[in-house]
Amino acid sequence: MTLLAGRTAIVTGGAQGIGFAIARAFAREGARVVIGDLSVEGGRAAAEALGGESVAIAVPCDVASASEVGRLIEVATGRFGRLDVMVNNAGITRDATMRTMTEEQFDEVIAVHLKGCWNGTRLAAAAMREQRSGSIINLSSISGKAGMAGQTNYSAAKAGIVGLTKAAAKELAHHGVRVNAIQPGLIRSAMTEALPQPIWDQKVAEIPMGRAGEPDEVASVALFYASELASYMTGTVAEVTGGRLM
Numbered sequence: 001m002t003l004l005a006g007r008t009a010i011v012t013g014g015a016q017g018i019g020f021a022i023a024r025a026f027a028r029e030g031a032r033v034v035i036g037d038l039s040v041e042g043g044r045a046a047a048e049a050l051g052g053e054s055v056a057i058a059v060p061c062d063v064a065s066a067s068e069v070g071r072l073i074e075v076a077t078g079r080f081g082r083l084d085v086m087v088n089n090a091g092i093t094r095d096a097t098m099r100t101m102t103e104e105q106f107d108e109v110i111a112v113h114l115k116g117c118w119n120g121t122r123l124a125a126a127a128m129r130e131q132r133s134g135s136i137i138n139l140s141s142i143s144g145k146a147g148m149a150g151q152t153n154y155s156a157a158k159a160g161i162v163g164l165t166k167a168a169a170k171e172l173a174h175h176g177v178r179v180n181a182i183q184p185g186l187i188r189s190a191m192t193e194a195l196p197q198p199i200w201d202q203k204v205a206e207i208p209m210g211r212a213g214e215p216d217e218v219a220s221v222a223l224f225y226a227s228e229l230a231s232y233m234t235g236t237v238a239e240v241t242g243g244r245l246m
Helices: 017-028 040-049 065-078 105-131 150-174 199-204 215-226
Strands: 008-012 032-037 057-058 087-088 136-137 175-184 237-240
Touching: 008 017, 008 065, 008 105, 017 032, 017 040, 017 087, 017 215, 032 040, 032 065, 040 057, 057 065, 065 105, 087 105, 087 215, 105 136, 105 150, 105 175, 136 150, 136 215, 150 175, 175 215, 215 237
Parallel strands: 008 032, 008 087, 032 057, 087 136, 136 175, 175 237
Antiparallel strands: none
């Protein structure tokens, strides 16, 4: 038996990086996956890589827009009949010190990460309550636990996602809907590998396991939360950090 056989999952920001790794893990375990992403071409390529229309489809979506997230969910339920898992993963960075960060840069990050997560959680919950089951997984970050210099916008948004997750978990538990969060640490990606070598080395030196994580290592935790293996877990936060900032 595969862990997600017969289930439908949405992954926002699923065209690349951690989002794509999650979508791939879900598809391997039998789920039908809907990728919501701003990149039309990227989303289509990701869906094709997962096995094509019988397994995965892509829907253009700006998660900061409630109407677009609503449409994403409507397409998923219309195509596959139900929604079992919602992964709110889409994100952006607009790093700068507080002195130089613009109000627009702050608002953009809050809108995509925090409001986008709220949109996804609220609208997915509305669909899941009807069937009295579902798993919502919100991607936070270790930056939301510790705070990172140059990321007052990102750290605030990612900390807010933890609070949102816990509050939503309390509201939705009696409807059979679970809500949990994941806080990745330094995960190997195109963005992190572009860091200057001294900064990369400094970050790795803070990790007791002595290495960066891989996107698949975050995806495996998302798969756990999505499945019945986590049937008695809600309102929790899983740190996927190699022990960094314990």
